[in-house]
Structure formats: C-alpha cells, structure tokens
Ligand SMILES: Nc1nc2c(c(=O)[nH]1)N[C@H]1C(S)=C(S)[C@@H](COP(=O)(O)OP(=O)(O)OC[C@H]3O[C@@H](n4cnc5c(=O)[nH]c(N)nc54)[C@H](O)[C@@H]3O)O[C@H]1N2
Ligand SMILES: Nc1nc2c(c(=O)[nH]1)N[C@H]1C(S)=C(S)[C@@H](COP(=O)(O)OP(=O)(O)OC[C@H]3O[C@@H](n4cnc5c(=O)[nH]c(N)nc54)[C@H](O)[C@@H]3O)O[C@H]1N2
C-alpha cells in the first residue's frame with residue numbers, strides 16, 4: 265500500500281488529493297490537508313473518482329463502429345492505420361482544411377493533451393479548431409482583447425481581502441469557482457461579512473451562495489442592463505476615480521456617451537430590480553475602499569456576453585479597483601501562458617473569419633456553434649474529418665439536434681473519450697484515453713489563476729488499463745501516420761522530420777526551467793523543475809498572495825492604457841437596446857442550474873454521485889405555477905422556438921417570477937447505462953446553434969435567457 269499526492273482533474277478548484285494505492289489499484293482518495301491551495305478541501309466528485317476509473321461502462325479498448333451502429337474492439341495498430349488512411353484520403357481530396365479538431369472542458373486539466381491538440385491544429389493549418397471555451401469563456405477573452413490588448417488577461421477577485429464582493433451569475437458554493445482558483449472558497453467568502461464587509465449576489469435564483477449572503481434577484485439575460493445602469497450612476501454622480509481613469513485609460517468620453525440609454529426606468533424594467541436598489545448598490549459599491557466584481561456563467565452564457573464582461577471590468581476600472589488589494593488582481597503564472605501565446609501567434613482575435621458564418625477567430629479557434637454548418641455546408645474548406653477529444657456537444661453545446669444531425673454527415677469522426685456517450689456513439693472510432701489519476705497532472709491553467717500562487721506537477725498515481733493511452737499519445741500517433749508533428753515549437757515540422765519530437769512533458773519542463781520560477785538548469789538554487797516537483801508530489805507555495813502594481817506588465821495596447829472606446833461594444837449596446845424579445849413577452853426565461861455532484865454532462869454514470877433525488881428538474885416560482893395551473897413533481901413540456909422536452913417540475917420561491925431554472929447535462933443517450941437510466945431531459949434541445957444565436961463579438965454560445973412555454977404533457 266502506498267499513498268501518493270496528486271491534483272483533482274475535474275474542476276478549476278484543482279484540489280490537492282492523496283490517493284491510496286493497494287496492489288496497483290486506486291483504493292481511496294482523500295483531501296490533502298497540506299495543499300497550499302485547497303488546504304484539505306475536496307468534494308464528492310474528486311473523492312469518488314475511483315468509481316469512474318473502474319466503471320464497467322468505461323471504454324478500455326479502441327472501438328470501431330459497425331454498419332448496425334454497434335461497436336467492435338480492434339487492435340491499436342489497426343485503428344491507427346485505418347484512421348490515418350481515411351484522413352490521408354480526405355487531405356488528398358480536399359486538403360488539410362477539410363480536417364479539424366474539437367476539444368472539451370476536461371482538456372483544461374490535461375496539459376499534455378492540450379498542447380498536442382493545439383499543436384496538431386497548427387500543423388494541420390486548419391480553421392476547424394473548436395474549443396469548449398466558446399461554450400463558456402470566449403466572452404472573457406474577447407473583452408480582455410478589447411480592453412487590454414491581450415485575450416488572456418484575467419482579473420481575479422481578491423475575495424480574501426475585499427470589503428465588497430459583487431457576484432454576478434456565479435454560484436461558487438456549488439461550482440467551487442471558475443476563472444479563479446481560491447482554495448476553500450466557501451470559507452473565504454464567509455469571512456467577508458464576518459470582518460464587516462458585504463457579499464451581494466445577483467442571480468435569478470436564490471442559490472446556495474445567495475442564501476448565505478445578500479441576494480438581488482434579476483431576470484435572466486439582463487445583466488448588461490444592470491451593469492450599464494450602475495456604471496452610469498457612478499459616472500453621473502461623480503463617484504468614479506478620476507485620477508485612475510485619466511492616467512490609465514483612453515476613451516472615457518465614448519464610454520460615458522454609450523451609457524446614455526441606461527436610464528434608471530429602462531434598467532428597472534429590463535432587470536426587474538427596483539430602481540432605488542440599483543442606485544443604492546451603485547453608491548455602496550463605489551464607496552467601498554476595496555471592492556471586487558466577479559461574474560461567471562450567469563454573466564457569460566447569455567446574449568451580449570462580451571458586452572456584459574466588458575461592463576463588469578468597467579466597474580473595476582471606473583472605481584480604481586483594478587490591480588488593487590481587495591479589488592481585482594492578477595495571478596502569478598508558473599508558466600507565462602500570455603507571453604507564450606503571443607510568441608506563438610495564438611493570442612489574438614479577428615485575424616481570420618469562419619467560412620460559413622464569418623465569425624471572428626479568437627485565440628486561433630472557431631466557435632463551437634459554427635461547427636454544424638461547417639460540416640453541412642458544401643464548398644472548399646467544408647469539414648469532412650474531425651477528431652474530437654473530451655467533448656460531448658450533443659448534450660453540452662446549444663442545439664443538440666443540430667449537432668446530432670451534423671456529426672452523422674462526417675466522412676470521419678474519431679472520438680477520444682472514456683464513454684460511449686450520446687455524442688461519441690456517432691463516431692466511426694472511439695479511442696480510450698487515460699483518466700487524470702493515470703497520467704502526469706500539472707494544471708497549467710488553474711495554477712495561473714490561483715489567488716495563493718503555487719505549483720504542482722504530480723506523477724501518475726496508477727497505471728491505466730492495458731489498452732488505454734494518454735490523449736497526447738493518441739494524437740501524436742495519428743499525426744505521425746499523416747506526416748505532421750503536432751507541436752507548437754518553432755520549426756516543429758522540420759524538427760519532426762529529423763526525428764526530434766520531445767514529449768509535451770519534456771517541452772513544458774524546459775519552459776518551466778527557463779521561466780521566472782525555474783532552476784535555470786542548476787544555475788538558480790531552489791528553482792523549480794519537473795523532477796523536484798514530482799518528488800515533492802504536493803503543491804509548492806510560491807507566495808502568500810498575488811502581487812499588486814503589475815497592471816503595466818499585463819496591458820498590451822501599445823500605449824499602455826486600457827481602451828474603453830470599442831466600436832463593437834457600441835454596436836452591441838445598440839442591438840440590445842432595440843431587442844424586441846423582451847419584457848412584454850409572456851413566455852418564461854430559461855436559465856441553467858449546476859449541481860454539486862455533477863460535472864456538466866459526464867459524471868452521471870457513477871452510482872454514488874447520482875441518486876434519484878438529485879436528477880434533472882425544472883424549477884419555477886409558485887406564482888407562475890399557479891397561473892399556469894401546474895404543480896411540483898408533475899411532468900410538463902418545456903417548449904422553445906427550437907425544441908421541446910418533457911421534464912419534472914419543482915415549484916419553489918427560490919426562482920424569480922417569469923423564469924425557469926433547469927439543470928444542465930442530463931437526458932443521456934449512448935451506452936453508459938447508469939447515465940441513461942438517470943433520466944431527465946437535455947437542456948440544449950431547447951437552445952440553438954443557429955447563425956444569429958450566439959454572442960457576436962466572441963462567438964460564445966447562448967444558453968440562458970431563452971424564451972420558453974410550459975405546457976401540460978399531451979395525453
Ligand atoms: N445549457 C447549458 N449548457 C452548457 C452549460 C450551461 O451552463 N448550460 N455550460 C457550458 C460549459 S461552462 C461548459 S465548460 C461546457 C462543457 O461541455 P464539454 O466541453 O462538451 O464537456 P462535458 O459535457 O463535460 O463532456 C466531457 C467529455 O469528456 C470526457 N472525458 C472526461 N475525462 C476525459 C479525459 O481525460 N480524456 C478524454 N479524452 N475525455 C474525457 C467525458 O466522458 C465527456 O464525454 O458545457 C456548456 N454547456
Ligand atoms: N458541481 C459542479 N461544479 C462545477 C461544474 C458542474 O457542472 N458541477 N461545472 C464547472 C464549469 S465547466 C464551470 S464553467 C463552472 C461555472 O461556475 P459558476 O458560474 O459559478 O456556476 P453556475 O452554477 O453555472 O453559476 C451560474 C449562476 O448564474 C445564474 N444565472 C443564470 N442566468 C443568469 C443571468 O442571466 N444573470 C445572472 N446574474 N445570473 C444568471 C444561475 O442561477 C447560477 O446560479 O463550474 C464548474 N464547477
């Protein structure tokens with residue numbers, strides 16, 4: 265029996281864990297009390313992950329789909345040979361531009377898979393590079409590119425030191441934080457009121473987080489109205505930090521003029537929040553010496569999400585809370601991803617547009633919502649051969665039916681995934697990847713957004729089943745057979761031809777060693793390298809907190825100032841103001857709910873995480889329920905412009921009137937038996953990937969604020 269330290273690879277909390285291994289098998293997972301980030305916290309998902317590793321439905325051999333839709337096991341050599349033969353055929357016929365890659369959320373904890381994926385997309389010179397970031401945070405990147413000239417600039421709320429935390433559309437008590445990694449986030453937030461500060465939660469639902477603090481209920485999709493309204497009050501009442509604005513920004517007059525339409529009456533009617541509450545909120549926020557504004561999925565997954573994120577940042581900028589202790593701060597990157605992305609030409613936006621919809625590229629990727637049309641629209645550059653890693657778009661992308669239909673049209677679909685899901689069942693090939701306890705773990709992304717800077721690089725805890733391989737290895741093997749090197753190293757294709765193909769781990773170790781915390785190959789005593797981090801096993805603290813006074817190093821606008829004037833933002837404000845789908849529509853507005861023992865679409869095959877009481881339901885307010893004549897526990901039809909589902913109803917006053925909260929990630933197909941039996945219905949049968957149905961500047965998907973009707977089930 266041995267105990268090994270590792271890092272959970274499921275969510276952005278990136279908790280430190282201790283795994284007990286008995287006879288080579290994962291016997292127990294416990295929280296690592298000494299971890300500098302998570303400090304002994306871990307949730308049920310991480311602690312029960314052995315059930316995923318040993319799940320009897322797990323794909324542990326390469327599978328080929330037969331004519332009748334069933335799958336047969338094949339040898340790796342056969343799979344790799346046939347896949348590359350088909351790919352080469354597509355390239356011969358239609359060029360590399362007919363091939364593509366798509367990757368989903370688990371890639372964020374798979375450094376080797378991730379760098380090989382983006383390396384492969386670069387080597388294929390394809391525009392078909394689709395990331396789940398466009399179902400999630402593309403609006404962050406687009407707004408950061410506009411304001412700071414670099415999409416990777418990410419403002420972290422300094423919850424540990426703030427006096428006023430304004431939380432917009434986030435539920436950290438359940439999600440454990442996103443786009444920020446703050447260990448024991450629940451306790452850190454609870455400390456704020458204890459030291460005399462305030463936490464105000466803006467959410468259409470009285471969530472697990474809202475219940476603990478002050479809650480202001482908002483209609484789904486109305487955040488930009490609220491934020492613009494607050495910004496206007498702060499400017500009109502001269503509550504802003506004129507010195508900071510003058511020294512650090514350009515375009516203030518344009519911002520001020522753009523807010524003209526955000527008069528209190530309109531803001532009140534759009535948001536459903538009383539005008540006096542909005543005014544008070546604006547004044548209190550601005551008066552607070554150390555205030556932070558944090559928005560997440562609720563602020564990212566609606567219409568106008570780039571505008572919303574722009575306005576979130578504008579509040580910190582106006583009040584001088586940017587780069588201030590207790591306001592918004594910047595992480596300390598162990599790997600300087602921002603610089604690396606700039607050097608390798610990934611960092612940017614709008615350098616090309618998608619073929620069918622003409623949407624701007626962002627960080628070298630195209631939005632997931634464009635994929636169905638890229639597959640089904642003929643012409644040069646039509647997507648014919650797709651490799652998809654760790655993604656389940658049929659459930660998690662908007663417009664489930666559009667994805668299902670399009671995936672079936674592909675000449676080649678290869679899915680690297682541990683399950684036969686409602687998505688991967690359409691693949692010609694399913695290849696079995698290792699899971700995070702079976703591979704080296706080093707969370708490049710979350711380590712750079714940690715509010716207590718730390719580094720960790722863990723060895724695999726256990727060996728994978730015989731026929732299971734790391735995602736990067738699978739991509740590399742396919743690449744070799746089609747004559748490319750899936751790498752972003754300068755000169756990679758030439759180096760590949762002469763046989764120089766260092767592993768992702770070796771490449772990152774080299775970058776670590778020459779980086780600001782590195783050992784400079786022995787020249788800097790106490791510096792970091794992979795070997796010493798792996799020897800230690802647990803997290804190594806780099807500082808007690810993130811530094812402030814670093815803004816000038818982050819900004820890449822040329823003149824060092826934040827650019828408030830943005831044409832695309834003005835256009836978005838115009839669009840939003842004239843949007844007629846609004847307050848007079850008698851339909852209800854749909855929004856998403858995440859659950860503690862669930863992770864998007866992929867932990868529903870685990871008995872200890874799925875119990876009957878925790879499955880899928882639509883929640884509405886009692887007043888709406890009585891007007892509609894529906895009751896708790898009854899099945900109802902939810903009908904949108906794009907689809908309909910039948911789902912169980914839960915009547916609760918935690919939901920604002922005029923809205924429906926629906927759990928996302930349920931209603932499974934495919935061959936994961938427990939997940940199928942768990943039942944429920946797919947949220948994204950009600951949403952759309954249509955050409956007008958995403959955020960224009962960023963391509964981010966729209967899941968929240970969809971208009972729906974509740975109707976009785978047809979008998
Ligand atoms: N309605 C609605 N839809 C949403 C959201 C919402 O709030 N509401 N949220 C959106 C957000 S924020 C996100 S991030 C997306 C997520 O959407 P996706 O990125 O599609 O991710 P998941 O649905 O979590 O599916 C992950 C897949 O990866 C597989 N997998 C797990 N681990 C590994 C691994 O190590 N290697 C490989 N190769 N595969 C692995 C799982 O089996 C699963 O099939 O969903 C979005 N969809
Ligand atoms: N247990 C668990 N943890 C997770 C996940 C999971 O599925 N389960 N998913 C992970 C992923 S991929 C991500 S991206 C993060 C997300 O992290 P969070 O964003 O913190 O998680 P959500 O629960 O989606 O919180 C969004 C909140 O926005 C509210 N909301 C919806 N629409 C609106 C709106 O229009 N305006 C406002 N103001 N609020 C709105 C919802 O009611 C919800 O409370 O969580 C991660 N952690």
Ligand code: SF4
Pocket residue numbers: 272273274275276277278279305306307308309310311440
């Ligand atoms: S799922 Fe997230 S919160 Fe739970 S143990 Fe893993 S990293 Fe921590």
Ligand SMILES: [Mo]
Pocket residue numbers: 369400
């Ligand atoms: Mo996400």
